[in-house]
Amino acid sequence: MSAMGLLGIVMLFELSAFALLAFRSEGFDPLALLFALILIAVLFLQYVCMLWISKYADRFILVIANLLAAIGMIVQYRLSPDTAFKQLILYGAGLLAMFVCVAIMHKPALFQKLNWVMILGSLGLLCVLMAVGKEHGGAKNWITIARVSFQPSEFVKLALVFVSANYLTTRRSWRGYWPSAVFAIACCGLLVAERDLGAALLIALTYLILFYIATGNVRTTLIGMGAGCMGAAASYVTFDYVRARVAIWKNPWATYETSGYQIAQGLMAIASGGAWGLGLTLGSPKAIPAYNTDYIFAVICEEFGIIFGIAVIALYLVFIIRGALLALNARDRYLMLIAFGCTSLITLQSFIIIGGVIKLIPLTGITMPFVSYGGSSLIASMMLLGILEGVAMRNGEMLEDAMDAAMEECRKEERAHAG
Amino acid sequence: MRDNSKKHIKAMLALFCAMFVILCVYLVYTVHAYGTRWFTSPYNVRVQAQKSSVQAGRIADRNGALLAYTRADGERTYAANKARRRALSHVVGDSYGQTIGAESMFARYLLGFDQSVADQFVETIGGQQRVGSSVMLTVDAKLCDYAYDLMDDYWGAVVLLNYKTGEVLASVSQPTFDPNYMADYISGSRALAASAMVNRVTMGKYAPGSTFKTVTLIAALRYLPGVTEREFDCDGALVFDKSSGKYLPDISVDDSDFTSEGTATAYDRGREGAQDEPAQPETAQDIYSIVRDYHSEYHGAISLMQAYAKSCNTTFARLALEIGPKRMQQTAKSLGIGDAFLFDDLLLYSSSYIKPASQFDLAWSGVGQYKDLMTPLQMCMLTAAVANDGVMMQPRMLYQVVTRDNFVRMKQSAKAYKTILSAAEAQVLQQAMLGVVKSGTGTKAQVKGYAVGGKTGTAEISANKQVNSHAWFTGFVQDDEHPLAICVILEQAGSGSSKAAPLAGKLLKRAIELGY
Numbered sequence: 001m002s003a004m005g006l007l008g009i010v011m012l013f014e015l016s017a018f019a020l021l022a023f024r025s026e027g028f029d030p031l032a033l034l035f036a037l038i039l040i041a042v043l044f045l046q047y048v049c050m051l052w053i054s055k056y057a058d059r060f061i062l063v064i065a066n067l068l069a070a071i072g073m074i075v076q077y078r079l080s081p082d083t084a085f086k087q088l089i090l091y092g093a094g095l096l097a098m099f100v101c102v103a104i105m106h107k108p109a110l111f112q113k114l115n116w117v118m119i120l121g122s123l124g125l126l127c128v129l130m131a132v133g134k135e136h137g138g139a140k141n142w143i144t145i146a147r148v149s150f151q152p153s154e155f156v157k158l159a160l161v162f163v164s165a166n167y168l169t170t171r172r173s174w175r176g177y178w179p180s181a182v183f184a185i186a187c188c189g190l191l192v193a194e195r196d197l198g199a200a201l202l203i204a205l206t207y208l209i210l211f212y213i214a215t216g217n218v219r220t221t222l223i224g225m226g227a228g229c230m231g232a233a234a235s236y237v238t239f240d241y242v243r244a245r246v247a248i249w250k251n252p253w254a255t256y257e258t259s260g261y262q263i264a265q266g267l268m269a270i271a272s273g274g275a276w277g278l279g280l281t282l283g284s285p286k287a288i289p290a291y292n293t294d295y296i297f298a299v300i301c302e303e304f305g306i307i308f309g310i311a312v313i314a315l316y317l318v319f320i321i322r323g324a325l326l327a328l329n330a331r332d333r334y335l336m337l338i339a340f341g342c343t344s345l346i347t348l349q350s351f352i353i354i355g356g357v358i359k360l361i362p363l364t365g366i367t368m369p370f371v372s373y374g375g376s377s378l379i380a381s382m383m384l385l386g387i388l389e390g391v392a393m394r395n396g397e398m399l400e401d402a403m404d405a406a407m408e409e410c411r412k413e414e415r416a417h418a419g
Numbered sequence: 420m421r422d423n424s425k426k427h428i429k430a431m432l433a434l435f436c437a438m439f440v441i442l443c444v445y446l447v448y449t450v451h452a453y454g455t456r457w458f459t460s461p462y463n464v465r466v467q468a469q470k471s472s473v474q475a476g477r478i479a480d481r482n483g484a485l486l487a488y489t490r491a492d493g494e495r496t497y498a499a500n501k502a503r504r505r506a507l508s509h510v511v512g513d514s515y516g517q518t519i520g521a522e523s524m525f526a527r528y529l530l531g532f533d534q535s536v537a538d539q540f541v542e543t544i545g546g547q548q549r550v551g552s553s554v555m556l557t558v559d560a561k562l563c564d565y566a567y568d569l570m571d572d573y574w575g576a577v578v579l580l581n582y583k584t585g586e587v588l589a590s591v592s593q594p595t596f597d598p599n600y601m602a603d604y605i606s607g608s609r610a611l612a613a614s615a616m617v618n619r620v621t622m623g624k625y626a627p628g629s630t631f632k633t634v635t636l637i638a639a640l641r642y643l644p645g646v647t648e649r650e651f652d653c654d655g656a657l658v659f660d661k662s663s664g665k666y667l668p669d670i671s672v673d674d675s676d677f678t679s680e681g682t683a684t685a686y687d688r689g690r691e692g693a694q695d696e697p698a699q700p701e702t703a704q705d706i707y708s709i710v711r712d713y714h715s716e717y718h719g720a721i722s723l724m725q726a727y728a729k730s731c732n733t734t735f736a737r738l739a740l741e742i743g744p745k746r747m748q749q750t751a752k753s754l755g756i757g758d759a760f761l762f763d764d765l766l767l768y769s770s771s772y773i774k775p776a777s778q779f780d781l782a783w784s785g786v787g788q789y790k791d792l793m794t795p796l797q798m799c800m801l802t803a804a805v806a807n808d809g810v811m812m813q814p815r816m817l818y819q820v821v822t823r824d825n826f827v828r829m830k831q832s833a834k835a836y837k838t839i840l841s842a843a844e845a846q847v848l849q850q851a852m853l854g855v856v857k858s859g860t861g862t863k864a865q866v867k868g869y870a871v872g873g874k875t876g877t878a879e880i881s882a883n884k885q886v887n888s889h890a891w892f893t894g895f896v897q898d899d900e901h902p903l904a905i906c907v908i909l910e911q912a913g914s915g916s917s918k919a920a921p922l923a924g925k926l927l928k929r930a931i932e933l934g935y
Binding site for chain 2: 209212213214216253256264265267268269270271272274276278279282283284287306309310313314316317320321324327328333336340343344347351354355358359360
C-alpha cells in the first residue's frame with residue numbers, strides 16, 4: 001500500500017472515531033469534530049512539511065506514529081475531552097521537538113559534541129530526582145519545575161542512545177567503551193533506587209543491544225546479561241516491592257483488594273471486550289487504575305477489541321521493521337547505532353508495557369510510546385521519530401552523493417577512453 | 420566490522436519480530452483460555468453496569484422449562500415452584516453475583532455482550548429496550564427436582580451426565596438456597612446455612628473413600644502385570660509400625676483390640692495419639708497401626724475383581740504398597756486428578772492426590788482414606804470415561820443460546836477433554852464395575868433390564884463413632900441408547916451401599932424413563 005493511501009485511511013479513521021464521539025451523549029458535540037479536523041490538518045501539514053524538507057523522509061513511520069498518537073487521543077477524548085485537548089497541545093509540542101531533532105540530525109556531529117553535557121545532565125537529573133522527585137504510582141519519577149512536571153527518565157533513555165553510539169563508534173576497544181557502560185549502569189542503579197523498574201529495564205536492555213550490535217562480542221554481552229540477571233535477582237531479594245510485583249504477576253486475583261487490583265481490572269477489561277470490543281464509549285474503562293497512561297492498552301482492547309489490539313501491536317512491529325531497515329541502510333556507523341538504538345527503545349518499551357498489561361511478564365510501570373497520555377512520554381517519542389526521520393534523510397542524501405560520485409567516476413573514465 | 424554489525428541487526432530484528440508474535444499469540448491464547456473466567460468474575464463491574472441498560476435474557480432447562488426471567492419491572496425472578504428453585508439454585512445462580520451459576524457463567528449472552536455493534540445500534544436507535552439472549556441449559560429440571568427429593572435432608576451432591584456428550588443432565592447440591600431471597604440472605608434478615616452457596620458438585624472436595632479404589636485398580640492394571648490372574652489373601656488387618664508407618668508383613672494382630680481409630684482417616688491419627696493416656700500399659704494399639712476392612716469382615720482368598728466388587732480394603736492397601744507412591748501419583752495425574760480445569764460452562768475445582776510419605780499412609784491412600792480429595796463432578800467424569808471407553812468428555816451446561824427473535828444463535832457440540840484410559844483398560848474396568856452392582860456392594864443401584872456398573876464408597880471422616888460416614892456411589896449405565904453416568908455423595912448418611920447406591924439406582928431409572 002502506498003503511504004498516501006495509508007494516510008487517507010488514517011484520516012478516515014480519525015474522522016469516523018471522532019464523529020462517533022460527537023454523537024455519544026444527548027445532543028451533538030462540535031468540539032469532537034473540531035478535534036478531528038485539527039488532527040487531520042496537522043497530520044497532512046506535517047506530512048507535506050517532512051517531504052518538503054527531504055524527499056528521503058520515511059513516510060511509513062511518520063504515518064504510523066501519528067496513527068498511534070491519534071488512537072491515544074481518541075481514547076483520551078472518550079475518557080475526558082479536557083485531557084485530550086491537553087494531549088493535543090503536548091502533541092503540538094512534540095511535533096516541534098520532532099522537527100528540531102530532524103534539523104539537528106542534519107549535523108549529527110553536534111550530538112557528539114554534546115556528549116558530556118548529556119552524561120552529566122542525565123545523571124544530574126536522576127540525582128535531583130532522588131532528592132526532590134514526586135512519587136507517582138509507586139515510582140519516584142517526576143520532577144516539577146515551575147508547575148510543569150516532567151519525567152526525566154523519558155529523556156535519559158534518548159541520551160543513553162547518543163552517548164553509547166558515540167563511544168561505540170569512536171573507540172575501538174573496551175578501554176574506550178567503558179564510560180558508556182558506566183553511564184548505563186549508573187542510570188540503571190539510580191532508576192532502580194527510584195523504583196522506576198520499567199525505565200531501568202529499558203535502559204539496561206537497550207545498552208546491551210547496542211553493545212552487541214557494535215562489537216559483536218557475544219561473550220561480553222552474555223556477561224552483561226548475566227550481570228543484569230544477577231542484579232534483577234539481587235533486587236528481588238533486597239526490595240520488597242520487586243517481590244510484590246512478581247507475586248502479583250503470578251496471581252493478581254489473590255490480592256485483588258490491594259496490589260492485584262490493577263492487573264485484575266485490566267484482564268477483566270480485555271476479556272469483556274472480546275474479539276470485536278464493546279464499542280467505543282460502551283465499556284467501563286475508568287474502573288482500571290492508570291487507564292489513560294500505562295493501562296491504555298487494556299482500554300483499547302476493551303472498547304475496540306482484541307483484533308484491534310493485535311493490529312496496534314502490528315503497527316508497532318511495522319514501525320520497528322522500518323526503523324531497523326533505516327539502521328541497515330545507514331551509510332555511517334554512528335547513524336546506524338542511533339537508528340537501531342531508537343528502534344530498540346520503541347520495541348522494548350511497547351513490549352514491556354503490553355506484555356505487562358496482558359500478564360505475559362511482570363508489570364513494570366512504563367508508558368506506551370505515542371499512545372499513552374503524558375507530555376514527557378509523547379515528546380520523547382516524537383523526538384525519537386524525528387531522529388529516525390533525520391537518519392532516513394541522511395541515508396538518502398549520502399546515497400545520492402555516493403551515486404553522484406560514482407557517476408562522475410564513470411564519466412571521467414568514459415572521457416579518458418574517448419581521449 | 421560493519422558487515423558483521425548488519426548481521427547482528429538482522430538477528431536482533433528477528434528477535435524483535437519473534438517477541439511481538441509471542442505478544443499476539445499470548446494475547447489470543449490467554450483470552451481464549453481464561454477470558455470466560457475473567458469476564459464472569461464477580462469483580463467485573465461491566466456485568467453489573469450492563470444490567471441497568473440491558474434486560475437480562477431468560478434461563479430455561481433443555482426442554483424449555485423456565486428457570487429465571489426478568490419481570491417487566493426489571494426484577495429478576497426465578498422458577499415459580501419453590502422446590503425447583505432450591506433444587507436448581509446452584510445451577511442457575513443468582514443475580515447478585517454471590518454464586519457461580521448460569522447467571523454469571525453465561526452473562527455474556529444473557530446481558531447481550533455477544534450482540535454485534537450493529538445489532539446494538541439498531542436496537543438503540545429504534546428506541547427498544549435492549550434485551551439479552553436467552554440461555555437453555557443441558558439440565559432437565561424434572562430430573563433435578565427428583566434428585567433433590569431423593570436426597571431428603573442430607574447434605575451432599577448428586578450429578579448425572581451423558582457420558583458420550585458430556586452434557587450435565589442433573590446437578591443438585593445441598594444445603595441450598597432460594598435465589599428469590601438472595602437480597603435477604605445478604606442483608607442477614609433471612610438465615611442461611613453457612614456453606615449453602617457452595618456448589619458441592621463442582622467445589623466440594625471430599626475424601627473419596629472406596630470409590631478411589633478405581634484409581635488404585637487402574638494403577639495395578641498398568642504397573643503390576645498379571646494382576647488380574649492373581650489371588651489375594653484377605654485374612655486380617657495389615658499391621659504397620661505406629662511411629663514409622665512401616666509395613667510389618669509378618670505380624671498379625673487381633674483387630675478387636677483396636678478401637679475404631681485403627682481404621683480412621685489419616686487426619687485423625689494425630690489426635691488419637693494425643694488422647695493416649697501414658698499410665699496405661701502398652702497394648703497392641705500403642706505399638707501398631709492397622710488397615711482393616713469395613714466392619715472387620717474379611718474375605719479370605721479372593722481375586723482382584725472380587726476384591727473390587729466386595730470393596731476389600733486389605734487387598735487394595737496391599738496393591739497400593741506394591742505399586743508405590745510415585746506410580747500411584749502418576750496414575751492419579753494421568754486420570755486428571757490435580758488438573759486445573761478451564762471449562763467454558765462451569766467452574767470445577769481441582770481434585771488432589773498427595774504423595775504419601777509412609778507406607779501406612781500409602782496403604783490408606785490406595786483405599787481413598789489418606790489426603791486424597793475428589794469433587795463429585797470429577798468422580799462422575801472418571802466413571803463416565805470408563806463407560807465411554809476411556810475418553811473423558813468436557814462437562815457441558817450450555818445447551819443453546821436463543822436470541823429475542825427466537826433465532827438459535829449458538830448450539831454447543833460435544834468436545835473430548837482427554838483420553839485417560841486405553842480401550843482395553845476401560846473394558847476391564849467396565850467389567851469390574853458391572854460386577855460391583857451385579858453381586859458386590861452396589862446391588863441396590865440395579866435398574867431392571869439395564870446393565871449398571873459402579874462403585875460404592877464409605878468415607879470415614881471422624882474417629883468418633885457417633886459421626887456417620889459419607890456415603891458415595893458412582894456408576895454408569897452400559898447402554899448406547901442411555902449413556903448415563905452418575906455420582907452421589909450424601910454427607911454423614913452411612914454406608915455407600917445402603918444409602919447412596921439406592922438413590923443412584925432410582926435416579927438412573929427415572930432418567931431412562933425420561934429417555935436420556
